[in-house]
Amino acid sequence: MVADESPVASDSFAVVKIVGLTAGESVIFEVSPEPKKLIEVKDGIHFNGSEKKYQVVATIINWEARQFYKKKLDVPFGVKPNPPPEKPPVTPISSLYFLIIRPDGPVDMSFTKAMSLPAWATIRDGGHEYKEKTVSEAKALGYNVKSGTKIPTVITLSIVDGKSTVVRESIDFPVTNEKILELPNGVK
């Protein structure tokens, strides 16, 4: 004998089922407080009820064995379950931040021309972000270029919940549209 204590509830009507009865058993339901519109008590309780908590007492009787027992359930009928706590928005890993690090001082014209290429807009349209900083500016933010790295260079970051993770170390700064569009590729 298994009593399914999980009622099915909705705004419009509620059902309580006691299942797993062995042959010869029958069930008498009492609902307290009594709902205004009792619809059915055949294999469960079907009624229209206002949103409140009811106590359902199921009395299971086995006439042949002359046994009976009661099962009490506190059931919230028609009460909307509390929504699960909202998770903070999570930036998908596919959204990347390309930190471009270039030498301190005035910008080299070839760098300015590369930054003017239309592929950068495509990168942004794809949900990614990019920004160029000088070596000193990047260092002040905690991003250091390893010695021997050719600069300008690109460090790929994943920023989730305000925390930055380096997901790819330095790669060459792209100077063509094709190379810029390849930036998101190969990042795990």
Added chain:
Amino acid sequence: MQYFLPPVFRGESAEYLPLAGEVNWGMEVLGVNHLRSIVKSKIKVGVVDTGIDKNHPLLNHCAGSKSFVPGESDYDGNGHGVHVSGTVAASDPRIGVATGFPFYHGKGLSNGGSGGSGLLNAMEWCVEQGCKVVSNSWGGGGQDMDWERRFEAMNNHPSRPWLIFAGGNSGPNTPDTDWPGRSRHLINVAALNQDLTPASFSSAGDKIDTSGPGVNIWSCKPGGGFQQMSGTSMSTPWVAGLLALYRAGLEERGMYIPTIYELREQLFNRSTDVHTPGDDRRTGPGALMAVILANALTVDPPKYVP
């Protein structure tokens, strides 16, 4: 002390702009649309010069003007003030860098092109009107400590105005650029040719903060119509217009507004080399390209904690 317009080289004039095509080469060469496309708001800008023509169809959004020249109205009887005002903020994107930005004009130079303390009063008036960028295409004379103190006081105004000045048109062999542009409290601007080489007339000096288009610049003319002029007087409103766009972008994103001293550092790192590499006596750190300023409007990544 008397201050003057730098000698300005006046070119062609026209009643109407060409209907299509590039009017001012700098719009494309400096990539102004990189900034315009991402900056949606406008800030107040100021111009201190020879006056304004508020009936010019591209300047009728002038938010206010005042003459600080005794005996002269705010009307521009010279042409220089209308030209530089147009370059900063004219309502046609082919002329105005910060297109349609509300602007104030303080007339501090007479129709003859000279001025005294009225120039400083006009600058302070612009700052009091809420102008965040003030363009000044004038200079001359020697350093004046009282003026230095008043520049510093303007920099300390809560609105943190950026005061932009012309470096002067005395050519490549000058020992230094004009005062007050070379004051450490101001941003000093040199002029470039269309190929981004230094303009022949642009003064040389140790403190040039950035450079902008200064040769054959089309802008507005009093009474309507347009004319070309060349000089650091023209590159200054160009840079002022770019910085107005940049500042509007910073403000609309809630980003930090640098002081003028921090701005100088930014300009050093955000100008593009166009002459000898690094800082040089003709162009300073180089040309102020809009794409690099636009890039600076992207929010920084969080500080990295390994």
